[in-house]
Amino acid sequence: MNKHLLSAADLTREDALSILDTAAELARVTDRAVKKLPTLRGRTVVNLFFEDSTRTRISFEAAAKRLSADVITFSAKGSSVSKGESLKDTALTLEAMGADAVIVRHGASGAPHRLAHSGWIEGVVINAGDGTHEHPTQALLDAFTLRQHLGELEGRRVVVVGDVLHSRVARSNVLLLHTLGAEVTLVAPPTLMPVGVDSWPCEVSYDLDEALPGADAVMMLRVQAERMNAAYFPTSNEYSRRYGLDVRRAGLLADDGIVLHPGPMNRGMEITAEVADGPRSVIVEQVTNGVHVRMAVLYLLLGVADAPEEAAE
Amino acid sequence: MITVLRDVRPYGEDAVDITWSEGVITGISPTGASAPPQGARVLDGRGLIVLPGFVDLHTHLREPGREDAETIASGTAAAALGGFTAVHAMANTTPVADTAGVVEQVWRRGVEAGYCDVHPVGAVTVGLQGERLAELGAMADSAARVRVFSDDGVCVSDPVLMRRALEYVKAFDGVIAQHAQDPRLTEGAQMNESALSGVLGLRGWPAVAEEAIIARDLLLAQHVGSRVHICHLSTRGSVDIVRWAKERGVDVTAEVTPHHLILTEELARTYDPRYKVNPPLRTADDVEAVRAGLEDGTIDAVATDHAPHAREDKDCEWAAGAFGMLGLETAFPVVVETMVVPGRLDWRAVADRMSVRPARIGRLADQGRPLAVGEPAHLVVVDPDAVWDVDPSRSPSRSANTPFLGRQMRGAVVHTVLRGRPTVVDGVLA
Numbered sequence: 001m002n003k004h005l006l007s008a009a010d011l012t013r014e015d016a017l018s019i020l021d022t023a024a025e026l027a028r029v030t031d032r033a034v035k036k037l038p039t040l041r042g043r044t045v046v047n048l049f050f051e052d053s054t055r056t057r058i059s060f061e062a063a064a065k066r067l068s069a070d071v072i073t074f075s076a077k078g079s080s081v082s083k084g085e086s087l088k089d090t091a092l093t094l095e096a097m098g099a100d101a102v103i104v105r106h107g108a109s110g111a112p113h114r115l116a117h118s119g120w121i122e123g124v125v126i127n128a129g130d131g132t133h134e135h136p137t138q139a140l141l142d143a144f145t146l147r148q149h150l151g152e153l154e155g156r157r158v159v160v161v162g163d164v165l166h167s168r169v170a171r172s173n174v175l176l177l178h179t180l181g182a183e184v185t186l187v188a189p190p191t192l193m194p195v196g197v198d199s200w201p202c203e204v205s206y207d208l209d210e211a212l213p214g215a216d217a218v219m220m221l222r223v224q225a226e227r228m229n230a231a232y233f234p235t236s237n238e239y240s241r242r243y244g245l246d247v248r249r250a251g252l253l254a255d256d257g258i259v260l261h262p263g264p265m266n267r268g269m270e271i272t273a274e275v276a277d278g279p280r281s282v283i284v285e286q287v288t289n290g291v292h293v294r295m296a297v298l299y300l301l302l303g304v305a306d307a308p309e310e311a312a313e
Numbered sequence: 314m315i316t317v318l319r320d321v322r323p324y325g326e327d328a329v330d331i332t333w334s335e336g337v338i339t340g341i342s343p344t345g346a347s348a349p350p351q352g353a354r355v356l357d358g359r360g361l362i363v364l365p366g367f368v369d370l371h372t373h374l375r376e377p378g379r380e381d382a383e384t385i386a387s388g389t390a391a392a393a394l395g396g397f398t399a400v401h402a403m404a405n406t407t408p409v410a411d412t413a414g415v416v417e418q419v420w421r422r423g424v425e426a427g428y429c430d431v432h433p434v435g436a437v438t439v440g441l442q443g444e445r446l447a448e449l450g451a452m453a454d455s456a457a458r459v460r461v462f463s464d465d466g467v468c469v470s471d472p473v474l475m476r477r478a479l480e481y482v483k484a485f486d487g488v489i490a491q492h493a494q495d496p497r498l499t500e501g502a503q504m505n506e507s508a509l510s511g512v513l514g515l516r517g518w519p520a521v522a523e524e525a526i527i528a529r530d531l532l533l534a535q536h537v538g539s540r541v542h543i544c545h546l547s548t549r550g551s552v553d554i555v556r557w558a559k560e561r562g563v564d565v566t567a568e569v570t571p572h573h574l575i576l577t578e579e580l581a582r583t584y585d586p587r588y589k590v591n592p593p594l595r596t597a598d599d600v601e602a603v604r605a606g607l608e609d610g611t612i613d614a615v616a617t618d619h620a621p622h623a624r625e626d627k628d629c630e631w632a633a634g635a636f637g638m639l640g641l642e643t644a645f646p647v648v649v650e651t652m653v654v655p656g657r658l659d660w661r662a663v664a665d666r667m668s669v670r671p672a673r674i675g676r677l678a679d680q681g682r683p684l685a686v687g688e689p690a691h692l693v694v695v696d697p698d699a700v701w702d703v704d705p706s707r708s709p710s711r712s713a714n715t716p717f718l719g720r721q722m723r724g725a726v727v728h729t730v731l732r733g734r735p736t737v738v739d740g741v742l743a
Contacts, residue, residue: 087630108632109503109514110584117583118628131632133514168514195517196508 321358366398586634
């Protein structure tokens, strides 16, 4: 496994399965009354969040704490951090404090890559979402959730719908699900597809009703209503009609097909409340699984050799 | 003082001795035909090639305003080391070079520094705001005698304003040098728009944003009978459009930067802003197209777009990084590697693209002249086979943002002579 986790492309099939299997073990262990493992005792994990993301930050915090790491959370949002010099200075500060791992969320694509390769810090860098680039742990928790419901992903069909152009979740999911052998179809209006998407390892469709029948899962991406002001689509109503997931469309999935959403949802925009709260929805499970997967990532990247059971004793 | 450059090959042809005095070439004779006059200064040119001094149409010297990144003295020293005897200083300084006062100041500071001639480029619009014309005539009539006008850094995107500018400068034989970039198509753009920008999650700068403005401006120039110059053309489509316009007799000239001749968008994979530039590095296919354009003369000039930036403006994440890269000291070796070694340009053609045509575009009467008796002694003496490592710590430039850091270059400037006075001898500032 690479030293850092910057992109889902960093993970081989073996790496990904190792993370998912470890996450499953950890899920079992932490299912007890005492949720804590001593594994990362004495190690320092820094949450470096240049962008608001309460759920991802809390998820990483919980993961690190359950492994007994010392957790420092640095929220740069709201401080005067807006220029890159601050990324460097912040990194140097964290390095001086002896961070073993830095979990970074940043509005600029590639910022975690810069942190990992600039020589500013020595520790492990984990990408917790960078600009419109990637969000690999989100893809891992999605894969974990899919696996729980569908078993092995080889040959499974997953439809990803929404603002692919601006979505780091979509990029990471396409890469990881492809690595795991699933067949991914991206669905969006052509304005929200990136140039060159035809070279990605997936199918592309502009028609949701055509893509959904028989699919094993559908993942709805958040679509910001502001995109309409930049003429990506005419109105949010038209978007919902063409690309929103309602009960009728959810019914096109395979019988045991499930509905995912990375959150936060725009109920009524990309997904109706009935579907979000309906029987196919695994959206709340995704949040729980996020902690397990992030524990597994920290566990494996911080180079802990012991198996979780032994460490737990 | 009489100076003799001995045993040097003009345009790579037969070796001669070149003598000059008072800044004017006074003799060219076969090597060793006569001994140097008593008391003459002698420069050794053995094994070397002499060309007319290079002329850069596109240089950012940052003074006034960003003297932390570059000054007229430091930038022109780098220019001399790169073989240039004249540079055009772009107008996007603080204050903007949009009045006679600012352009005269820049011009005078160039004379004081003495490393190479500095010809200020005047802003087309007041403050580069794209709203109303700057006093172009006043700049033309000033001591700086401005002939090239550009809002470089931003595009003159308003078609009416562009038309008026093209027409207006005809009164004093000026030219508008357009930074071709449709602003709406490139809002927030970070790199070439391509499959790679999609993968990297960096907002794309599509080729059409350059090509559409070039096409519009060529048609405008044709309509009003003006000449127009295209800055840093970077795409295959742009080359095709300029070639088409030249065939139709439009009075257009175009330049390409050294970095667009050799580097591609693949470097964005590093997310290192060292490789962030505007227009962005394009694809290998575009690189081949601009080389072909320079070879067949569709592209008239190599222009550096030397763009120094302070350390902190590059030592950051990609999105926060400034656009631009150094170019003066590496332009010649890039041309050697991409054009001379593959046999696409001979030495006369190198002189044409790096000296003769840029001087003509800038209406510089005493630059880009032939190597002949009676002509001004603006010379560059080069060793096309010398190999050297790029090391910004050895450069007089105040900035270090070269895209060729740690790279080995082939082709070196040995001597540079400005108006008969050596500014560089044996690769060192004189």
